[in-house]
Amino acid sequence: MAAESEPEGTIKINSPCINLEKLAHRTDYLPTLKTYTNPLQHNPFFLPSGGFHVTPTDIVLRHIVYDISSSSSSPSPHLAYLRAGPRKQIFFDPTDSTRAAIVNCGGLCPGLNTVIRELVVGLWDLYGLRHIYGIQAGYRGFYSTDMAPLQLNPKMVHGWHKTGGTLLQTSRGGFHLQNIVDAIQCYGFNQVYIIGGDGSMHGAVKIFDEIRRRKLNVGVVGIPKTVDNDVGIINRSFGFQTTVEMAQEAINAAHVEAESAVNGIGLVKLMGRSTGYIALHATLSFMQH
Ligand SMILES: Nc1ncnc2c1ncn2[C@@H]1O[C@H](COP(=O)(O)OP(=O)(O)OP(=O)(O)O)[C@@H](O)[C@H]1O
Numbered sequence: 001m002a003a004e005s006e007p008e009g010t011i012k013i014n015s016p017c018i019n020l021e022k023l024a025h026r027t028d029y030l031p032t033l034k035t036y037t038n039p040l041q042h043n044p045f046f047l048p049s050g051g052f053h054v055t056p057t058d059i060v061l062r063h064i065v066y067d068i069s070s071s072s073s074s075p076s077p078h079l080a081y082l083r084a085g086p087r088k089q090i091f092f093d094p095t096d097s098t099r100a101a102i103v104n105c106g107g108l109c110p111g112l113n114t115v116i117r118e119l120v121v122g123l124w125d126l127y128g129l130r131h132i133y134g135i136q137a138g139y140r141g142f143y144s145t146d147m148a149p150l151q152l153n154p155k156m157v158h159g160w161h162k163t164g165g166t167l168l169q170t171s172r173g174g175f176h177l178q179n180i181v182d183a184i185q186c187y188g189f190n191q192v193y194i195i196g197g198d199g200s201m202h203g204a205v206k207i208f209d210e211i212r213r214r215k216l217n218v219g220v221v222g223i224p225k226t227v228d229n230d231v232g233i234i235n236r237s238f239g240f241q242t243t244v245e246m247a248q249e250a251i252n253a254a255h256v257e258a259e260s261a262v263n264g265i266g267l268v269k270l271m272g273r274s275t276g277y278i279a280l281h282a283t284l285s286f287m288q289h
């Protein structure tokens with residue numbers, strides 16, 4: 001595969017075998033966007049070793065298992081995605097005016113507070129950001145007059161990973177595209193991190209489309225949240241493991257009851273939507289007969 005980088009972040013692939021999924025980027029409509037050296041290079045607590053940085057030619061294949069004798073199970077060209085991870089050059093000035101917003105929407109999932117905390121600590125300590133805001137109660141928190149964004153810093157989120165639920169609160173509904181993008185513009189946010197399920201991600205795409213239409217210098221990041229672990233292109237969704245552990249406790253309790261009764265049967269109903277990974281993993285790891 002021959003690949004040629006244009007500005008950092010965009011890439012031209014010359015391979016009939018790889019079909020790289022196009023990722024919308026601000027350079028599509030802001031071609032002269034300035035780049036900056038990633039501050040991780042100079043962080044005294046973080047020394048990136050060789051091969052640490054992800055380059056524009058790093059990809060992830062959609063399918064990793066193929067039968068090369070069968071044309072039907074070997075899609076051609078192979079679908080691939082750009083790999084996420086730290087780049088040597090970044091498109092935000094970390095020391096200056098960059099303002100980040102974090103929002104979570106939809107239902108609860110174990111680990112939400114941990115993800116928010118890690119984002120805040122990572123942005124603050126590793127990238128040097130000093131303007132990080134938590135949007136309260138989902139999408140409506142961008143524009144609701146009674147819920148101003150919360151200014152976050154590592155001290156404030158110190159113990160958040162020990163608390164369940166989400167300390168930013170969450171909600172469904174309230175997706176008003178123009179109000180949300182107006183608020184992003186008004187608060188001067190340049191980075192918007194959206195933690196949510198499929199509904200939230202549909203919203204994230206619409207938000208980026210509107211940001212592109214207005215030609216704003218704002219990056220939108222979708223962080224998939226599903227307790228069901230039903231997103232095929234990631235290894236494991238956060239919260240899934242905790243859910244499996246809790247499910248095992250329920251199975252264990254039902255098992256004890258069933259064994260203590262004559263002809264006893266324990267029945268445990270688990271969530272998991274159409275995939276059943278929670279039931280599968282909890283049952284396999286319990287393995288009592
Ligand atoms: N198609 C869509 N376009 C824009 N916004 C959407 C869309 N679907 C849902 N949303 C918005 O995204 C937010 C979360 O959606 P939803 O309640 O469906 O949860 P979710 O993100 O799918 O998470 P969960 O898996 O927990 O249900 C809501 O504010 C909702 O209004």
Ligand SMILES: O=P(O)(O)OC[C@H]1O[C@](O)(CO)[C@@H](O)[C@@H]1O
Nearest residue numbers: 107197226227228271272273274
């Ligand atoms: O509220 P609904 O549409 O019944 O969704 C329930 C589903 O939501 C989840 O709790 C989380 O996606 C699934 O495990 C469950 O099947």
